[in-house]
Amino acid sequence: MTNATVHMEGRLHAPAHGAVATGAVHAKGQQHPIKLYLVVWGWLFVLSTCSYLVDYFGLHGYLRWSLILLFMVLKAGLIVAVFMHMAWERLALAYAILLPPIAVLVFVSIMVLESEYTHFLRVLFFVSPS
Amino acid sequence: MAETVLTNPGQSTAQLEGWRGIAADWASDQRAFKNVSWGKAMMWIFLLSDTFIFSCFLLSYMTARMSTTVPWPNPSEVFALNIAGKHIPLILIAIMTFILISSSGTMAMAVNFGYRRDRVRTAILMLVTAAFGATFVGMQAFEWTKLIMEGVRPWGNPWGAAQFGASFFMITGFHGTHVTIGVIFLIAIARKVFRGDFDVERRGFFTSRKGYYEIVEITGLYWHFVDLVWVFIFAFFYLW
Numbered sequence: 001m002t003n004a005t006v007h008m009e010g011r012l013h014a015p016a017h018g019a020v021a022t023g024a025v026h027a028k029g030q031q032h033p034i035k036l037y038l039v040v041w042g043w044l045f046v047l048s049t050c051s052y053l054v055d056y057f058g059l060h061g062y063l064r065w066s067l068i069l070l071f072m073v074l075k076a077g078l079i080v081a082v083f084m085h086m087a088w089e090r091l092a093l094a095y096a097i098l099l100p101p102i103a104v105l106v107f108v109s110i111m112v113l114e115s116e117y118t119h120f121l122r123v124l125f126f127v128s129p130s
Numbered sequence: 131m132a133e134t135v136l137t138n139p140g141q142s143t144a145q146l147e148g149w150r151g152i153a154a155d156w157a158s159d160q161r162a163f164k165n166v167s168w169g170k171a172m173m174w175i176f177l178l179s180d181t182f183i184f185s186c187f188l189l190s191y192m193t194a195r196m197s198t199t200v201p202w203p204n205p206s207e208v209f210a211l212n213i214a215g216k217h218i219p220l221i222l223i224a225i226m227t228f229i230l231i232s233s234s235g236t237m238a239m240a241v242n243f244g245y246r247r248d249r250v251r252t253a254i255l256m257l258v259t260a261a262f263g264a265t266f267v268g269m270q271a272f273e274w275t276k277l278i279m280e281g282v283r284p285w286g287n288p289w290g291a292a293q294f295g296a297s298f299f300m301i302t303g304f305h306g307t308h309v310t311i312g313v314i315f316l317i318a319i320a321r322k323v324f325r326g327d328f329d330v331e332r333r334g335f336f337t338s339r340k341g342y343y344e345i346v347e348i349t350g351l352y353w354h355f356v357d358l359v360w361v362f363i364f365a366f367f368y369l370w
Binding site for chain 2: 029030031032034037038040041044045048051052054055056058064065068069071072075076079080082083084085089090091092093095096097100101104107108111112114115116118119122123126127
């Protein structure tokens, strides 16, 4: 590996996932069987259909929200892990990219509190009693 | 960069896995991202920054929707279409979702064929991806036209909370811009692939550097990200 060039990623951990394409002599980079992509593609279709059916059947309340979030997280996970190959990257990259968005969740919780307070004030002072 | 030979690219640490691997990679000399080229690392970092941009849009939409005392327009009804005399809720958005997912599928295949150095199939799959993307943008233009005709404006709409229009145009507009840029990006790279630039290692017009099939994967990262953002927009704006 002394003359490994910069763009030869995937070589080092290629045996780890045991799914190196056989036909490619000069194979380098992310090599995975086509079938894997087709299976993930199929699942994304199924999950999208499910989330559309949530709306089609008019589910409401916590059931609707939890199903929407579930299908959303599953779809996002499949896209990032398989299509974007994050599952095969070294952890140093995966954590550098996947951890910072946690800050967004903190921001969400702050803004939930803030908007509930705003809503409370609006109800208290602006909505005319009818 | 391409000709640079890494005589000692930290081989002793490169094999470590788990938390020790993270610590070793980040504490190592010169580069934290072993076996990832600068191009791919920078695309990931750009996508992270883009994540924050779209997060801020969705957050401001959430804040507007949670704090208003006026009822929010029902997206299921707003985006319904009459097809063959039947009233189907949210059907246009569902079709757009499937189109974008299909484009992600063809993109993933293009990356695969790129690394197999299958020049023609890679280029064709990238162009198919671009065509799906262009279809998506076209449907979005149709959706915008329909809503504008019905009287939706950034400052008001006929159905409820005034912030609906501003959130809608901002979020879907920014996403549509990303798709459009992605289509241009795809066509540009597909042309290079088809011409065989990465087989003969032709030097780039702007950069004077040799290109590699890895650029197909980097383009793919951007394209999958666009699809990823749509997953969140679909869940939070259209379904919620």
